[in-house]
Amino acid sequence: MPLHLSAHPDVELTADCSRCFALCCSALGFERSTDFAHDKPAGQACRNLAADFSCTIHARLRGEGYKGCTVFDCFGAGQHVAQQTFGGRSWTAHAEVRPAMFAAFPVVRQLHEVLWHLDDAARLAGSSGSVPPQHASSIAALVSETVSLTRLDPAGLDAVDLDALRARVGPALSAVSGAVRTAAGGRRIPRRLAPGADLLGADLAGQDLRGADLRGSYLIAADLRGADLRWVDLLGADLRDAHLHGADLSHALFLTPMQVAAASGDSRTRLPDRIDAPSSWNT
Incomplete structure (x- = not known):
């Protein structure tokens, strides 16, 4: 759109x-x-x-x-x-x-x-x-x-x-x-989930990550299936080949179409209103 x-x-x-x-x-x-x-x-x-x-x-x-x-x-x-x-x-x-x-x-x-x-x-x-x-x-x-x-x-x-x-x-x-993120009142985020964190291939499936600051983090091939990523700061995060199937990014902060297109997702993945699902996703 x-x-x-x-x-x-x-x-x-x-x-x-x-x-x-x-x-x-x-x-x-x-x-x-x-x-x-x-x-x-x-x-x-x-x-x-x-x-x-x-x-x-x-x-x-x-x-x-x-x-x-x-x-x-x-x-x-x-x-x-x-x-x-x-x-x-x-x-x-x-x-x-x-x-x-x-x-x-x-x-x-x-x-x-x-x-x-x-x-x-x-x-x-x-x-x-x-x-x-x-x-x-x-x-x-x-x-x-x-x-x-x-x-x-x-x-x-x-x-x-x-x-x-x-x-x-x-x-x-x-x-x-x-x-x-403070107002979102998410749960306490583990210390390893911090800006610039190396989360290459990390298993974060189904986790409640609301309010986390993952700015500049390496989420290459990370498993984020079904994760709650609302109000997560994703500015500059590397989402190449990350698995976003069923994840909720509807209120993710500073997410771009390029990050979304570099990842994989499906019809259950919730994206911010201003970002369309890539045609490459299997929906």
């Missing part, structure tokens, strides 16, 4: 490939791995890209060895760069914009990811009743600032200090997370 930034309805946070120029398939690079069947340097079009910017193997990406393509999400940055930053000029018809467009896309993509998380925090602040006003105000100011950065021209985007922005956004998100 299309998602717009709640405070700025004109800002789209859902990718619309029909209004992009396949920037994820051309501007970005990748290395041959279990996620990609071949090497592709940044700035070079993928060998599977058609002249009309469609993917010639889109219907069978995973079968052809391109799982990474099915997981990637630009959070709406592709159409923003294509249609707003460059006014609808494609890098094929207007070769002169190619270098600047390819440089702008990864910057805007990161800004849109920041906006995804800030929007989550803003929605939480507006609905939970547990977030202090000063934290809500801080989030609102950061939203406005980040939106203004996405509207810079190519030269301005090239000068954006993403690290400095994240250094201010991170604590703001943590403050909202702490307030919401």
Whole structure:
């Protein structure tokens, strides 16, 4: 479902490939791995890209060895760069914009990811009743600032200090997370379930994890079937191949479509309203 930034309805946070120029398939690079069947340097079009910017193997990406393509999400940055930053000029018809467009896309993509998380925090602040006003105000100011950065021209985007922005956004998100998780009143969380924890392949099936802070944790191939993950902070958590069958993530904090697409789940998996179940899941 299309998602717009709640405070700025004109800002789209859902990718619309029909209004992009396949920037994820051309501007970005990748290395041959279990996620990609071949090497592709940044700035070079993928060998599977058609002249009309469609993917010639889109219907069978995973079968052809391109799982990474099915997981990637630009959070709406592709159409923003294509249609707003460059006014609808494609890098094929207007070769002169190619270098600047390819440089702008990864910057805007990161800004849109920041906006995804800030929007989550803003929605939480507006609905939970547990977030202090000063934290809500801080989030609102950061939203406005980040939106203004996405509207810079190519030269301005090239000068954006993403690290400095994240250094201010991170604590703001943590403050909202702490307030919401405390109010959720979940059970006492084991000490091993902490930010950045190594939970590779961990057996957490059926566990009540409400209110846990698993920010940046390694949950690769973890068994989370039937687990209660409501109000769990999953910012930056690695959910590759995690088993989410029947798990409740309906109120998970800072969860992204990329994390969900990297995991496996089913029709019983409950996701936040703004995230659709991936087509790769067996439902």
